[in-house]
Amino acid sequence: MTALALDADSLYRFYRSGEEETLALRGVSVSVDAGEMVAVTGPSGSGKSTLLACLAGLDEPTAGTVRVGGKRMSARPEAERAELRSGSIGVLFQSNNLFAHLSVEDNVLLAQRLQKRLSPAPSAVEILARVGLADRARALPSQLSGGESARAGLAVALANDPVVLLADEPTGELDKATEQRLLDLLRTHADRGCAILLVTHSPHVVATADRVISLLDGQVR
Ligand code: ADP
Numbered sequence: 001m002t003a004l005a006l007d008a009d010s011l012y013r014f015y016r017s018g019e020e021e022t023l024a025l026r027g028v029s030v031s032v033d034a035g036e037m038v039a040v041t042g043p044s045g046s047g048k049s050t051l052l053a054c055l056a057g058l059d060e061p062t063a064g065t066v067r068v069g070g071k072r073m074s075a076r077p078e079a080e081r082a083e084l085r086s087g088s089i090g091v092l093f094q095s096n097n098l099f100a101h102l103s104v105e106d107n108v109l110l111a112q113r114l115q116k117r118l119s120p121a122p123s124a125v126e127i128l129a130r131v132g133l134a135d136r137a138r139a140l141p142s143q144l145s146g147g148e149s150a151r152a153g154l155a156v157a158l159a160n161d162p163v164v165l166l167a168d169e170p171t172g173e174l175d176k177a178t179e180q181r182l183l184d185l186l187r188t189h190a191d192r193g194c195a196i197l198l199v200t201h202s203p204h205v206v207a208t209a210d211r212v213i214s215l216l217d218g219q220v221r
């Protein structure tokens with residue numbers, strides 16, 4: 001039996017500042033299989049971004065386990081998490097996915113250089129072609145439209161052919177047509193075997209997903 005692409009078991013994340021304690025995640029379990037697109041919804045403050053950060057290894061859960069392609073991501077030093085992340089996980093945020101002083105192509109190349117690879121990565125040109133940006137390779141982020149920025153962010157997230165793509169409200173700033181184009185690209189990548197989990201408020205994204213996980217007060221509803 002092959003391991004799930006993404007498997008998180010009983011995640012807890014508590015924030016403490018002085019006397020104040022916030023229980024951002026209270027026993028959340030999530031798994032996403034290769035080829036699956038899962039949407040995570042819930043009101044503001046329900047723990048969506050905290051969950052995504054723990055899944056990406058950007059944050060460390062207080063308790064619980066995250067596995068990516070069968071490898072444990074949680075309870076590891078930050079440098080090890082970063083290495084596992086850069087090889088196995090693509091992360092896409094609503095904005096600020098690009099370094100402003102680098103061209104679109106150089107942003108993709110940088111993400112590729114940060115990863116010690118065993119097998120060659122797809123070329124930056126090929127990745128940009130996959131997201132429909134072959135002719136924008138030399139553009140700077142400030143020269144891109146909203147939809148182009150979102151697709152360039154996706155190109156960076158996909159630079160190392162990740163087994164898991166995690167996205168936090170990736171269509172939050174996009175109009176309907178642009179959102180649809182990004183969703184079509186995400187679906188294409190799921191069909192190539194990528195496991196996708198996206199935090200979203202968009203009813204359209206929810207309707208497109210294979211499965212929906214709804215959070216409330218740090219728990220799966
Ligand atoms: P969502 O993305 O669903 O809006 P978050 O995961 O950002 O929710 O936040 C969940 C809860 O954790 C909220 O109550 C928020 O205030 C709290 N929280 C998030 N990050 C921190 C932090 N760094 N320090 C303290 N509390 C935090």
Ligand code: MG
Nearest residue numbers: 045048049050
């Ligand atoms: Mg959030």
